[in-house]
Amino acid sequence: MKAVIELEKVWFSYNGASVLEDVDLVVSERDFLTIVGPNAGGKTTILKLILGLVRPTRGEVRVFGSSPEKARPRIGYMPQHASLDSQFPVSVMDVVLMGRLGAGMRLGFYRKADREAAEQVLKRLELHDVRHRPFSDLSGGQSQRVLIARALVSNPELLLLDEPTANVDIAVETQLYDLLDQLNQTMTIVLVTHDLGFVSSSVKNVACVNRRVVSHPTCDISGEMINEIYGHDVHLVRHDTIKPKEKVDD
Amino acid sequence: MTEFLADIHHQTFLQYALLTGLLASVACGIIGSYVVTRRITYIAGAIAHSVLGGMGAARYCQVVCQWDWFHPLLGAVLAALISALIIGIVSMKARQREDTVIGAVWAIGMAIGILFIFKTPGYNEDLMSYLFGNVLMVSSKELWLMAGLDGLIVVMGLAFYNQFLAVCFDEEFARLRGISVEFYHLVLLCLTALTVVLLVSVVGIVMVIALLTLPAATAGHFSGRLWHMMVLSTVFTVLFTSGGLVLSYGPDLPPGATTILLAGAVYLLVATLSRAVRFGRR
Numbered sequence: 326m327k328a329v330i331e332l333e334k335v336w337f338s339y340n341g342a343s344v345l346e347d348v349d350l351v352v353s354e355r356d357f358l359t360i361v362g363p364n365a366g367g368k369t370t371i372l373k374l375i376l377g378l379v380r381p382t383r384g385e386v387r388v389f390g391s392s393p394e395k396a397r398p399r400i401g402y403m404p405q406h407a408s409l410d411s412q413f414p415v416s417v418m419d420v421v422l423m424g425r426l427g428a429g430m431r432l433g434f435y436r437k438a439d440r441e442a443a444e445q446v447l448k449r450l451e452l453h454d455v456r457h458r459p460f461s462d463l464s465g466g467q468s469q470r471v472l473i474a475r476a477l478v479s480n481p482e483l484l485l486l487d488e489p490t491a492n493v494d495i496a497v498e499t500q501l502y503d504l505l506d507q508l509n510q511t512m513t514i515v516l517v518t519h520d521l522g523f524v525s526s527s528v529k530n531v532a533c534v535n536r537r538v539v540s541h542p543t544c545d546i547s548g549e550m551i552n553e554i555y556g557h558d559v560h561l562v563r564h565d566t567i568k569p570k571e572k573v574d575d
Numbered sequence: 576m577t578e579f580l581a582d583i584h585h586q587t588f589l590q591y592a593l594l595t596g597l598l599a600s601v602a603c604g605i606i607g608s609y610v611v612t613r614r615i616t617y618i619a620g621a622i623a624h625s626v627l628g629g630m631g632a633a634r635y636c637q638v639v640c641q642w643d644w645f646h647p648l649l650g651a652v653l654a655a656l657i658s659a660l661i662i663g664i665v666s667m668k669a670r671q672r673e674d675t676v677i678g679a680v681w682a683i684g685m686a687i688g689i690l691f692i693f694k695t696p697g698y699n700e701d702l703m704s705y706l707f708g709n710v711l712m713v714s715s716k717e718l719w720l721m722a723g724l725d726g727l728i729v730v731m732g733l734a735f736y737n738q739f740l741a742v743c744f745d746e747e748f749a750r751l752r753g754i755s756v757e758f759y760h761l762v763l764l765c766l767t768a769l770t771v772v773l774l775v776s777v778v779g780i781v782m783v784i785a786l787l788t789l790p791a792a793t794a795g796h797f798s799g800r801l802w803h804m805m806v807l808s809t810v811f812t813v814l815f816t817s818g819g820l821v822l823s824y825g826p827d828l829p830p831g832a833t834t835i836l837l838a839g840a841v842y843l844l845v846a847t848l849s850r851a852v853r854f855g856r857r
Contacts, residue, residue, distance in 0.1 A: 376751055397751055404747060413612055413744050414798045423741045427753030435737065459799035479752070 326353040328390075329483055329513045330375055335384035337370055344370050348384070348538045357509045357527055360517045362534035368517045369405075371534065372485050375515070376402060388483070398427075401481030401512075403472045405488045411461055417471050418456045421447060424478035446474045450504070466497035473504070484508060486516045502527055579824040589820075591718055592710045592830070596816030598721050599773040599786075602728040604809025606770040607791035608801060609732070609763055613743040616788050618764065621677045622658045623771045623783035625684025629654025630705050630775075631691030638695050647705070648720055651775060655768035658684060663764045667757055708779025708831035710820065721773055728769050731762065739763060740801050777816055778831035789838040790815060796849045811841070 330352040337345040345367045352358050360368050373379045374386050377393030388396035401424070425439040447453045450470045460468060469489055476484060486505075490498045505514055506527035516528075532540045583589045610619050633650025636642040658680045666673040692702045704712060713721075732739070741749040742759045750756045767787075774783045794807035819834025 378747065378750070397753065400751070402748065402751055404745065408747075409745060410612070412795070414795060414801050414804045415740065415744055416800050419740065419800060420744070422737070423744070423748060423752065425752075426737065426741050426749060462799075475748070 326355070328353050329356070329388065330515070331385075331387045332371070332374065332381075333385045333387075335374065335381045335386060337367070337374065337379065338382050339370075343536060345374075345381075345534075345538070346536050350532060350538055350540065352513060352515060352530075354513055355509065357505070357514045357529045358516070358532060358540075359528045359530070360515065360532045360534055361519065364519060366535040368519070368534050369487055371532075371538075372402075372487055372515070372517055375485060376400065396483075398479070399482045401476030401479060401484045403469075403476045403484075403486045403489060406465075406468060406472065406491065413461065415460050416456070417447070417452060417458055417460055417463070418443060420460050420471050421452075421456075421474045421478055424475040442478050442480075443474075446478045450474045450477075465492040466494070466500070469493060469497075469501065470504075473501075477508070481512060483513045483515070486514070488518055489516060490518060490520065576821055576825060579821045582824070587715075588711050588713075589824075591713045591715065592820055593817060594718060595710055595713045595721060596777055596820060596834075597813060598718075598725045599770075599777050600809050600812035600816055602725050602732070602770045602773050603787060603812045604790065604794075604807075605729060605732040605805045606763075606766050607787045607812070608794070608804045608808050609739055609743060610767055611788050611791040611795060612801065612804075613763070615764070615767070616784055617674075617677055618659075618662055619767050619771060619787050620784045621662060621681040621684075622655050622764075622768050623775065623780050624681045625658040626651045626654050626771060626775055627688030627705055627780055628684040628686075628691075629657075629688075630701075631688035631695075634701055635691040635695045638697060646717075646720070647701075648717055648772065648776070651772045652724070652769065654684060655772050656765055659764040659768035660761065663761045667760070704779070705775070706780050707829060708775065708777055708782065710777050710816075710830050713776060717776065721776065724769050724773055728766050728773075731766055735759065735762065736802070743801075778834055782831055782835045785835045785838060786812065786815070789835075789842045793838075793842045793845050796845050811838075815841070 328351050330350065332348050332350040335345060335348040335350075336343075348371070350371070360371055362368050370379065374381060375388055375393060377386075377388075377397065386393055389399055421443045422435055422439060425435060425442060444453070444456075447456050450473065452467065452470055452474060455463065455467065460471060463471065469492075473486070473489065476486075484505075489501060489505075493501070505516070508514065509527060530540060530542055532538050579589070583593070610616060629650035629652070630647040631650075632654075633645045633647045636645045636650075637647075662673075662676055662680055665676045688705070689702070692705075695701070703709075738749070738754055738759050741752070741754060742756055742763070746756050749759075770787065771783050774786050778786050790811035791804060791808040793811050794804045798804035798807055815834050815838040818837050820830050822828070822837070823830040823833035
């Protein structure tokens, strides 16, 4: 199968502090990879490396066989909801249309095709009824779906999601996973979460990150292992190569 | 109030003052909304204060070097644009030092202005009118200059609406979609600089930030979309500048300060009421 994302011996440090060390990671087409690990363990950094928002200190990142910057138009990205201003005066439609920026628009105006694409995605995600509502009025689950809609409206081949299930209840979580399962039939998905307990059956691979990265197929993960990762506060995954220094605080 | 209505028909200075407020309101409503949502009020504050350097230098050149064409308004435009570019470029290169640069531009600009005004022969009334505004002194030539600036700001502010919206809402996402965030950030700062110059004529350097942000912040309580905020903010600014002028005329109060107090009072009222309403709903 074709490799969509390749991280080769990637090191990354920020202000002298080491964030990632010697990371090798390959994500192939139609994979559904969940990146788990403690806070500040480097999960989000991996997404930023894939997006080219930060550059590795050493090593190489390739997305669709080229540089992350060149691959950007083919990637849909959903950031952490907490990073946005919850009071911002913007409608659901406005937010989703942002996903069409750059691609088709000329001189600052969206075209009919952009609006149609947005309408379609909104219908698919059952957000069509709230499309004129202010983004700030929505529930946690709805606003997460709006951000997914914004990521999807550019028809990406790769979908990156940062903590899509933060601040939503179990029912919404299940719905979100059903949706991702569906999307996974046509696109590669990489999802970051600090909550491994909730890795669903749709996830195919798990990468555990705490400065170093260890990947597992989901089938290898047992209940016992999850306990080891999150039940106690020390061990991430029992691997001889890993010596986690930070405690898991979630 | 009655005195104002009686005099406006035959006093051109009053008509000019009213027109100045109306012109500034449109730019203020549009750019003020960007400034508030992007949270760059303090950058606007620094640009506003640094304008004194340009106005002082221009006045000095007019009086001492006989450069009649170097109108203080022109000096203000130059100083504002230079400050905007300095703050914008430095903050992009060294993000964590942004506040230091803002403070430096703020004070250095003022210091330059004070030196020039101090060394300009004649009355130093200029300093007071630059700092606190004197909308009743606006000439027809200045009015034309301001109309030109206003047109430029409004056209640019609306033409790039979608890009500015994306950059203000989620800079990182805008960058991923191929928008040059740096470019739009600089354009927005330059438009803010030009708007500041317009507002300096209405309320003076010291009170510019209030007029740039209070109407937009007030409008924000009633707006679900950025352009709603802009329209409403423009309406509020028109009410505040005209109201300030009308209320101050009879009792002979400074119109700039009256305008700001009016804007501040309405903002506080709306902020308190909307909090009370939200609390009541719970």
